[in-house]
Amino acid sequence: xxxxxxxxxxxxxxxxxxxxxxxxxxxxxxxxxxxxxxxxxxxxxxxxxxxxxxxxxxxxxxxxxxxxxxxxxxxxxxxxxxxxxxxxxxxxxxxxxxxxxxxxxxxxxxxxxxxxxxxxxxxxxxxxxxxxxxxxxxxxxxxxxxxxxxxxxxxxxxxxxxxxxxxxxxxxxxxxxxxxxxxxxxxxxxxxxxxxxxxxxxxxxxxxxxxxxxxxxxxxxxxxxxxxxxxxxxxxxxxxxxxxxxxxxxxxxxxxxxxxxxxxxxxxxxxxxxxx
Amino acid sequence: xxxxxxxxxxxxxxxxxxxxxxxxxxxxxxxxxxxxxxxxxxxxxxxxxxxxxxxxxxxxxxxxxxxxxxxxxxxxxxxxxxxxxxxxxxxxxxxxxxxxxxxxxxxxxxxxxxxxxxxxxxxxxxxxxxxxxxxxxxxxxxxxxxxxxxxxxxxxxxxxxxxxxxxxxxxxxxxxxxxxxxxxxxxxxxxxxxxxxxxxxxxxxxxxxxxxxxxxxxxxxxxxxxxxxxxxxxxxxxxxxxxxxxxxxxxxxxxxxxxxxxxxxxxxxxxxxxxxxxxxxxxxxxxxxxxxxxxxxxxxxxxxxxxxxxxxxx
Numbered sequence: 001x002x003x004x005x006x007x008x009x010x011x012x013x014x015x016x017x018x019x020x021x022x023x024x025x026x027x028x029x030x031x032x033x034x035x036x037x038x039x040x041x042x043x044x045x046x047x048x049x050x051x052x053x054x055x056x057x058x059x060x061x062x063x064x065x066x067x068x069x070x071x072x073x074x075x076x077x078x079x080x081x082x083x084x085x086x087x088x089x090x091x092x093x094x095x096x097x098x099x100x101x102x103x104x105x106x107x108x109x110x111x112x113x114x115x116x117x118x119x120x121x122x123x124x125x126x127x128x129x130x131x132x133x134x135x136x137x138x139x140x141x142x143x144x145x146x147x148x149x150x151x152x153x154x155x156x157x158x159x160x161x162x163x164x165x166x167x168x169x170x171x172x173x174x175x176x177x178x179x180x181x182x183x184x185x186x187x188x189x190x191x192x193x194x195x196x197x198x199x200x201x202x203x204x205x206x207x208x209x210x211x212x213x214x215x216x217x218x219x220x221x222x223x224x225x226x227x228x229x230x231x232x233x234x235x236x237x238x239x240x241x242x243x244x245x246x247x248x249x250x251x252x253x254x255x256x257x258x259x260x261x262x263x264x265x266x267x268x269x270x271x272x273x274x275x276x
Numbered sequence: 277x278x279x280x281x282x283x284x285x286x287x288x289x290x291x292x293x294x295x296x297x298x299x300x301x302x303x304x305x306x307x308x309x310x311x312x313x314x315x316x317x318x319x320x321x322x323x324x325x326x327x328x329x330x331x332x333x334x335x336x337x338x339x340x341x342x343x344x345x346x347x348x349x350x351x352x353x354x355x356x357x358x359x360x361x362x363x364x365x366x367x368x369x370x371x372x373x374x375x376x377x378x379x380x381x382x383x384x385x386x387x388x389x390x391x392x393x394x395x396x397x398x399x400x401x402x403x404x405x406x407x408x409x410x411x412x413x414x415x416x417x418x419x420x421x422x423x424x425x426x427x428x429x430x431x432x433x434x435x436x437x438x439x440x441x442x443x444x445x446x447x448x449x450x451x452x453x454x455x456x457x458x459x460x461x462x463x464x465x466x467x468x469x470x471x472x473x474x475x476x477x478x479x480x481x482x483x484x485x486x487x488x489x490x491x492x493x494x495x496x497x498x499x500x501x502x503x504x505x506x507x508x509x510x511x512x513x514x515x516x517x518x519x520x521x522x523x524x525x526x527x528x529x530x531x532x533x534x535x536x537x538x539x540x541x542x543x544x545x546x547x548x549x550x551x552x553x554x555x556x557x558x559x560x561x562x563x564x565x566x567x568x569x570x571x572x573x574x575x576x577x578x579x580x581x582x583x584x585x586x587x588x589x590x
Contacts, residue, residue: 015398018291018391022405029408030467031421031431040429075472089317096310104314107321115526115574116330117547118567121554122328122335148317177309206413208529213551224415228533240429243419250416258411262404267471 029251039255044243053241057249060230060242062219064249067226070136071205074222076156077140078204079197082147085139086196090189091181095167105152111229112149112160120213142214143204150195154271158192159185195268198261202254223250327408333566342558353565363566365541366549371488373545374524377460381520384464385471386513386550391506392472393479403476408471414466417531421462425449425534452542455535459543462530465525478512479505515586522574546570 036054039047046055058064090099093105123142124133132138162185170180186193208224215221221229227246231238258265336353340346357363368392385490409417424430425448448458482505490500506513528547531537534567544552546566554563 011396013339014396016396018399018402021388021391022402025406025409025465025469027431028417028420029412029422033423035423035429042428085316085320088313092310092313092317096306096313098307098310099312101310101314102322104318107326108317110415111321113575113578114325114571115522117526117528117550118571118574119325119328119332121550121560121563121567122331123324124554125335126323126328126333141320141324145320148320152317163529175423177306177313200410206416208413208415208533209547214553224413227419228415231422231533238426240423240426244423247416247420247423251412254413255408255412259404259407266473269470270477 016200029255032244032251036241036248038241040241044240045241053239053245056239057230059240061226062165062221064226066219067221067223068249071166071222071224073136074140074143074211075201075204077137078143078147079200081140081144082151082200083193083197085144085148086151086155087186087193088191089118089152090192091185092161093152093156093161095164095177095197105156108152111150116146117209120210124213134214134220136220139211139214139222140204142210143200143207146210147203149197149199149200150268153194154192154268155189157190162188182230191264191267195264196259197273198257198264199268201257205254206250227258306459332564332567335561336562336568340559340561340564342554342560346561349561353561356562356570358571362541362544363546363549366544366546369543370525370527370546371469373456373459373527373543374521376456377463377524378517378520380460381464381467381471381518384468385475385516387466388467388472388480389475390501392477400475403469403473407473409466409468410470412466414529415533417462417466418530421465422459425458449535450539454537455543459530461536462534463524467520471520474516474519475509475512478509482508493547514581518578518581525570525574525577 037045037049037051039045039049044052046052061067089108093101120142126140127133127135127142130138130140159178166188167180168186170184171177175183182262206224207222210229211222211225215225218229227243227250230246231243281380335346337348337350339349339352388406392399392406424432427433427445427448429462432448433442433446436446447454449455486504486508487500490504495503526547527545528551530545531545532548532551535543537548549571550563550570552567553566554560
């Protein structure tokens with residue numbers, strides 16, 4: 001009896017602490033949503049609740065739609081390019097033997113060892129050589145490079161978990177390697193592809209440093225870059241209502257995708273954490 | 277190639293004969309196909325990773341303005357880095373920040389992982405809530421906290437006032453120490469969940485029998501933590517520490533957006549100096565020299581940590 005009582009007290013304590021922590025972590029997000037519609041002096045929404053801050057952000061600079069579209073283009077290129085490279089690369093690393101295979105794999109993983117921000121300066125110059133300076137495509141190429149180590153590890157692991165007898169049987173039946181990949185293997189590695197795509201989307205959608213250094217034309221800005229320049233242009237008198245509206249616009253796609261594909265996201269962490 | 281099922285089949289001899297006659301061309305083309313599939317990866321790695329690394333070193337020995345012609349200038353850029361007070365200040369600040377945030381973030385993430393490792397109903401929701409900030413970009417999070425720290429619109433000052441901790445406005449970003457503390461608050465909110473998840477993977481890999489055996493022997497909680505949990509989690513702990521240290525040495529967004537390097541240049545990080553050299557002072561050569569030094573420093577830090585990890589595992 002006494003034992004049961006302490007157990008239930010302990011359980012109540014656990015849920016109280018856990019629930020409070022959950023609230024603490026959710027609070028800033030909830031506050032941003034609230035502050036973006038709540039009336040405040042010094043913002044477009046003078047009183048009550050309403051969408052005036054959002055209407056103001058929509059017309060900021062080249063228009064919110066332009067920035068949203070830019071971000072979408074960069075993310076789409078990055079996701080597509082990362083999936084393309086890592087799917088074929090993972091297939092090559094798990095099923096083929098070719099000269100310098102080990103070296104290429106080590107070099108791909110070595111991207112993780114090189115701090116991101118330090119090679120953006122030479123990358124800026126190289127994109128100039130390729131006539132891609134300041135372009136969304138150039139930015140996406142750089143983001144693909146940063147995604148490759150994780151994506152390659154993930155896809156190689158995924159291919160290796162598909163039994164070899166499957167594709168050997170297909171090849172004996174006369175399937176070429178490409179149709180074996182398309183018909184037999186891709187369905188088997190689909191969860192890995194979803195994980196890689198999700199990571200590539202979140203990284204490219206949220207990135208700030210790479211666009212800051214690689215994009216120089218305001219009309220090409222991605223959302224984070226545009227909202228930060230909204231804040232910096234109005235130095236001293238920051239319009240916090242519009243700022244938080246911008247934060248909400250940036251956060252919503254990422255949150256929705258995360259909540260929808262949470263399982264795949266956590267799986268990526270497992271592979272990353274186990275493989276180091 | 278010859279899989280067990282094939283060689284076990286009755287037609288082994290026939291099969292072997294056909295493979296030997298076809299081996300040479302079959303192998304060659306299969307090698308070529310492998311190269312073909314690896315080609316996109318190789319192209320990206322060579323043009324966007326190896327080439328930039330080489331170019332970065334080359335740039336660091338050149339006077340390389342943002343616009344206009346570049347010319348070799350030997351070690352001038354490295355000398356400029358060594359004699360720059362702002363850089364020295366940024367190095368000291370970045371190291372101090374790295375030390376503080378690594379300790380704070382690790383303690384938070386580890387405590388959270390211990391809390392949510394239990395298999396109870398509803399724990400999944402708590403995990404998701406703690407993890408959710410990790411999906412918001414660091415730049416968005418910095419802008420969000422810019423509002424949170426504001427005394428007129430932000431909720432933090434009124435909360436502290438209600439609790440009776442402060443009376444007037446709070447200068448969240450106004451003094452060097454407060455600015456550092458506020459940045460740490462933002463980073464813990466944004467990254468505690470991600471690191472918690474990595475530590476959780478390590479925690480859950482520890483066999484439950486070990487805990488039971490320890491409890492049977494009458495071990496107390498602190499003893500179990502010290503002599504079972506932490507030693508068996510070496511690998512996960514090393515991974516989060518490497519991520520935290522590398523991440524903080526390269527801190528940029530939070531200081532560029534939240535504190536703008538202020539007050540009085542007290543929160544300028546090393547990467548902010550690289551950015552400033554390149555795009556405000558238009559001197560890519562010095563920025564490259566600084567990048568080379570940062571890269572070497574991070575490589576040394578990582579090598580030391582990996583070596584420590586490997587020694588522990590042996």
